[in-house]
Amino acid sequence: xxxYKSLNCSHTFKSLKxxxxxxxxxxxxxxxxxxxxxxxxxxxxxxxxxxxVVRNRCRRRIREILHFLFKNNSFDKCIDMVxxxxxxxxVCSFDMLKNAMVNSSFINYxxxx
Numbered sequence: 001x002x003x004y005k006s007l008n009c010s011h012t013f014k015s016l017k018x019x020x021x022x023x024x025x026x027x028x029x030x031x032x033x034x035x036x037x038x039x040x041x042x043x044x045x046x047x048x049x050x051x052x053v054v055r056n057r058c059r060r061r062i063r064e065i066l067h068f069l070f071k072n073n074s075f076d077k078c079i080d081m082v083x084x085x086x087x088x089x090x091v092c093s094f095d096m097l098k099n100a101m102v103n104s105s106f107i108n109y110x111x112x113x
Contacts, residue, residue, distance in 0.1 A: 007042030
């Protein structure tokens with residue numbers, strides 16, 4: 001079972017513009033604390049990042065890493081989050097992407113939203 005739900009409404013994506021932003025060489029992330037009972041995550045990856053196979057592979061990798069993060073870390077509040085992978089995230093290895101998202105600065109960022 002997933003430890004988060006999917007963001008799928010355009011008004012929730014727009015509301016995250018007020019949230020905090022995290023930048024790394026492979027992705028950027030916007031998040032905001034939520035009153036929902038579960039974490040909600042949206043992944044936006046544009047066509048310039050590659051064809052459908054490449055974009056979906058990157059999306060699946062990010063979902064797996066987020067599942068690992070939410071399962072192994074306890075957060076005080078629920079989070080609404082949008083992940084925006086960069087072109088480099090589509091060509092890097094899974095371990096490289098996981099290290100970028102599991103590093104302490106990203107987890108501290110999520111805990112301080």
